[in-house]
Amino acid sequence: MAEEKVSRRDFLLYAMGGWAAVGLGGVLYAMYKTWEPLPEVKAAGIVRFDLSQVKPGELKVVQWRGKPVFVLRRTPDMGKCENRSIANEYTVVVGICTHLGCIPNWETDKKIFKCPCHGGEFDACGVNIFGPPPRPLEIPPFKLEGTTIVLGETGPEYEKMMKG
Amino acid sequence: MEKKGGLMEWLDKRLAIETLWKVMMAEYYLPKNINFLWSFGVLTMLVFVILVVSGIILLMYYKPDAKMAFDSVNKTIMMDVAFGWVFRHVHAVGASVMFLVLFIHIGRGIYYGSYKAPREVVWITGFILFVLMSATAFTGYLLPWGQMSYWAAQTITTLFAKIPFIGPDLVIWIRGNYIVEDATLTRFFALHVTFLPALILVFTAIHLYAVRIVGSNNEDGIPMTKEEKKKNGIPFWPVFMAKEYFVMSVFLLFFFYLVFFNYKFAMDPINFQPANYLQTPPHIYPEWYFLAFYEVLRGFFFSETLGLIGFVLSMFLPLFLPWLDTSPYPYVSGKHRPLFKIMWWIFVADFIALTILGKLPPTGLFAWLGFVASIVYFLFFASLPIISYIEKKKVASGGGQ
Amino acid sequence: MKELKILLVLIVIVGVTYWGIEPLAHSIMHKHIEEAIHKYHLPDYEFSDLGSTPPLDGDAAKGKEAFQMFCASCHGLKADGIPAPMDPKTAAASFGVVPPDLSNVTSFTSKKFLFHFIKDPAKASEFKKIAMPAMGLQDEQIVDIIAYLDSKAKKVHGAELFKEACGRCHSAKYQKIYAETPPDALKKYLGKVPPDLSIIMKAKGEHYLVAFINKPQALLPGTSMPRVGLNKEATEDLMHYLDRIADPHKEQRVKVGLIVLAYMLVMVGLTYAWKKKIWKNIH
Numbered sequence: 001m002a003e004e005k006v007s008r009r010d011f012l013l014y015a016m017g018g019w020a021a022v023g024l025g026g027v028l029y030a031m032y033k034t035w036e037p038l039p040e041v042k043a044a045g046i047v048r049f050d051l052s053q054v055k056p057g058e059l060k061v062v063q064w065r066g067k068p069v070f071v072l073r074r075t076p077d078m079g080k081c082e083n084r085s086i087a088n089e090y091t092v093v094v095g096i097c098t099h100l101g102c103i104p105n106w107e108t109d110k111k112i113f114k115c116p117c118h119g120g121e122f123d124a125c126g127v128n129i130f131g132p133p134p135r136p137l138e139i140p141p142f143k144l145e146g147t148t149i150v151l152g153e154t155g156p157e158y159e160k161m162m163k164g
Numbered sequence: 165m166e167k168k169g170g171l172m173e174w175l176d177k178r179l180a181i182e183t184l185w186k187v188m189m190a191e192y193y194l195p196k197n198i199n200f201l202w203s204f205g206v207l208t209m210l211v212f213v214i215l216v217v218s219g220i221i222l223l224m225y226y227k228p229d230a231k232m233a234f235d236s237v238n239k240t241i242m243m244d245v246a247f248g249w250v251f252r253h254v255h256a257v258g259a260s261v262m263f264l265v266l267f268i269h270i271g272r273g274i275y276y277g278s279y280k281a282p283r284e285v286v287w288i289t290g291f292i293l294f295v296l297m298s299a300t301a302f303t304g305y306l307l308p309w310g311q312m313s314y315w316a317a318q319t320i321t322t323l324f325a326k327i328p329f330i331g332p333d334l335v336i337w338i339r340g341n342y343i344v345e346d347a348t349l350t351r352f353f354a355l356h357v358t359f360l361p362a363l364i365l366v367f368t369a370i371h372l373y374a375v376r377i378v379g380s381n382n383e384d385g386i387p388m389t390k391e392e393k394k395k396n397g398i399p400f401w402p403v404f405m406a407k408e409y410f411v412m413s414v415f416l417l418f419f420f421y422l423v424f425f426n427y428k429f430a431m432d433p434i435n436f437q438p439a440n441y442l443q444t445p446p447h448i449y450p451e452w453y454f455l456a457f458y459e460v461l462r463g464f465f466f467s468e469t470l471g472l473i474g475f476v477l478s479m480f481l482p483l484f485l486p487w488l489d490t491s492p493y494p495y496v497s498g499k500h501r502p503l504f505k506i507m508w509w510i511f512v513a514d515f516i517a518l519t520i521l522g523k524l525p526p527t528g529l530f531a532w533l534g535f536v537a538s539i540v541y542f543l544f545f546a547s548l549p550i551i552s553y554i555e556k557k558k559v560a561s562g563g564g565q
Numbered sequence: 566m567k568e569l570k571i572l573l574v575l576i577v578i579v580g581v582t583y584w585g586i587e588p589l590a591h592s593i594m595h596k597h598i599e600e601a602i603h604k605y606h607l608p609d610y611e612f613s614d615l616g617s618t619p620p621l622d623g624d625a626a627k628g629k630e631a632f633q634m635f636c637a638s639c640h641g642l643k644a645d646g647i648p649a650p651m652d653p654k655t656a657a658a659s660f661g662v663v664p665p666d667l668s669n670v671t672s673f674t675s676k677k678f679l680f681h682f683i684k685d686p687a688k689a690s691e692f693k694k695i696a697m698p699a700m701g702l703q704d705e706q707i708v709d710i711i712a713y714l715d716s717k718a719k720k721v722h723g724a725e726l727f728k729e730a731c732g733r734c735h736s737a738k739y740q741k742i743y744a745e746t747p748p749d750a751l752k753k754y755l756g757k758v759p760p761d762l763s764i765i766m767k768a769k770g771e772h773y774l775v776a777f778i779n780k781p782q783a784l785l786p787g788t789s790m791p792r793v794g795l796n797k798e799a800t801e802d803l804m805h806y807l808d809r810i811a812d813p814h815k816e817q818r819v820k821v822g823l824i825v826l827a828y829m830l831v832m833v834g835l836t837y838a839w840k841k842k843i844w845k846n847i848h
Contacts, residue, residue, distance in 0.1 A: 424822025520585030
């Protein structure tokens with residue numbers, strides 16, 4: 001049987017093994033795809049919200065993908081929010097503290113978001129101004145359709161904001 | 165395995181993997197006079213792996229609840245989950261094809277006398293595996309909670325009611341309700357995904373171990389020692405497996421053709437209607453692999469008791485083959501047993517006839533045909549001791565080939 | 566050679582069994598269906614059992630008057646700004662089923678059938694308990710009403726067609742379409758809640774459904790499904806829709822299937838070559 005021993009560099013063996021690996025890859029890809037969120041979950045990941053229903057100085061909370069999204073219509077005294085302002089006067093941010101994931105509260109008198117966990121503070125633009133938070137509050141992907149904001153889709157305004 | 169790497173040596177010292185490898189694969193020798201039918205054992209393992217893998221994917225989305233089961237299969241898995249339909253098709257067709265492979269594997273064993281001494285344990289564990297596989301298929305078939313699922317479970321569990329004394333209570337216990345209901349579904353689910361596959365694994369291990377001890381039979385039923393096989397035979401690895409890859413590929417080609425283009429035989433249209441315990445569909449029948457046994461049950465159409473006894477016997481008689489048929493070499497392989505050969509082909513034809521009749525409505529001519537076919541089924545087993553007796557006499561008188 | 570012979574025997578055995586349990590068994594089990602289809606020449610879009618029909622060349626204007634007098638107390642006609650007289654719940658409670666809005670009815674119902682239906686609903690629908698009574702109208706009035714309806718009707722397709730033609734009693738919950746009539750009312754009216762049609766195409770198949778919709782009593786005597794008189798075009802459109810919703814991955818299945826089979830063919834070639842190589846010196 002000695003002459004029957006398979007040469008390790010046998011082309012045919014490599015071809016067969018390689019081809020089997022391709023098949024295995026295909027199976028793994030299909031399995032990978034089965035774990036993706038289902039269509040209805042994905043559809044629920046897109047939320048429409050009419051910005052004009054928020055009065056100046058008011059904060060509304062929209063639920064998006066299980067997270068709170070703060071929609072704040074700023075008054076002029078709250079600042080211009082360079083590159084973080086949507087439709088000139090709105091702050092739209094994911095209401096999750098960038099420190100450890102608690103939900104900050106809007107303090108109307110001080111006009112800041114204050115996190116109850118470790119005292120982190122964000123200004124009306126959602127920028128971190130005090131405490132441990134390392135980054136400003138995140139801006140969710142959005143698209144503007146007139147006065148309606150579509151959370152979960154990316155529009156040119158969002159792309160521009162991300163580039164700047 | 166020839167070159168020892170660091171890790172291999174480390175493992176070998178602790179687990180003796182080299183010895184294991186030799187015993188199971190590299191120095192397990194098979195005779196040369198075997199044909200591709202000997203490849204079907206490995207095919208059952210392949211199909212089992214396919215079933216386990218596709219089953220695990222289905223488990224991620226299936227809901228074992230009478231209110232949700234149907235939609236979780238037909239909507240979530242079949243429509244919403246990306247490629248979910250592939251795994252459902254593979255699982256359903258795989259279950260069906262498993263029995264095709266098993267029947268061929270068992271048929272090969274019977275024809276070539278592989279159940280005879282010293283391979284009784286191989287035969288018995290194989291038989292247990294068949295019963296376990298049937299139980300797994302039966303419990304699994306309820307899970308989509310369609311009309312056919314439901315009524316198959318309803319009728320088969322009703323059979324237990326015919327057991328004297330304890331029957332009626334037993335049925336209620338098995339179902340956990342007075343009819344097949346949510347409790348039945350959930351316990352069948354539990355058996356299907358945990359207990360039964362685990363038992364299958366255990367008995368597969370014993371089956372494979374036993375066959376390594378006594379070795380494979382061959383086309384001519386010639387008893388061979390390990391040394392003879394080593395000298396004249398082929399090692400399981402890599403030589404036999406080289407052929408096995410080819411058989412596997414051809415098999416998978418056929419299998420995937422069924423999965424994508426011809427799956428209706430494994431996914432009955434009636435089962436796309438949700439279970440309704442107030443309405444039995446006009447035709448109910450088991451999956452094709454149970455039809456022959458089911459037809460024996462119906463075959464004695466004039467007596468329910470006889471039908472039940474026949475049904476149980478038809479499934480458990482094969483277990484006793486090694487003791488029904490005891491003629492020694494050269495009367496091992498059907499190839500060299502003219503009398504056995506005749507009975508064998510009658511048996512095969514009869515099994516096909518039973519399978520087909522099992523799906524037809526049991527009326528008029530079909531009922532009588534079913535009765536005759538059921539009798540012929542038992543004739544095969546009854547003839548074996550007689551054939552053995554004749555053949556033994558021939559051996560004693562110095563006859564043979 | 567010997568192995569090929571064995572393979573051949575196997576193929577014959579498997580082939581005969583398959584033939585027996587699939588085509589043969591189904592032809593025997595569905596014999597009465599084929600017989601009914603043959604007997605009544607289904608689908609019969611002429612509805613020839615209903616007898617002759619006068620020429621359908623009525624006057625739409627007169628038809629409108631007749632409609633308002635005889636039909637509008639139960640039926641709406643949104644296409645001409647006539648709203649349904651009751652909300653679905655009240656209507657279902659008083660009639661058993663929500664009466665259809667008739668805006669597009671002539672676009673998917675055979676006009677010949679419609680004529681006979683208006684004349685005698687129970688007879689044309691072959692459903693004795695049908696909620697609509699025979700109105701005792703003159704033939705000319707019926708013809709005028711049909712002309713009026715036809716002047717407003719728009720073609721509807723797919724889901725819209727399903728909702729208008731089937732959706733008063735049937736749901737297709739996988740499409741989030743729910744029967745207009747509440748289930749309780751339907752159960753009272755029909756004896757049971759009609760089946761959900763989301764995957765009915767898989768359960769019944771086009772051949773059966775086309776014939777069944779055309780003449781339910783012929784295929785399932787005693788069924789509480791009335792004959793609704795769909796015309797050929799609408800039936801085909803509906804079949805296409807039901808097939809699409811029952812089997813949304815058909816195209817993907819064929820595509821993936823062909824790729825997998827091609828892959829396996831190559832694998833067969835490779836493994837065959839490998840087997841040859843290893844076994845070269847064995848025999």
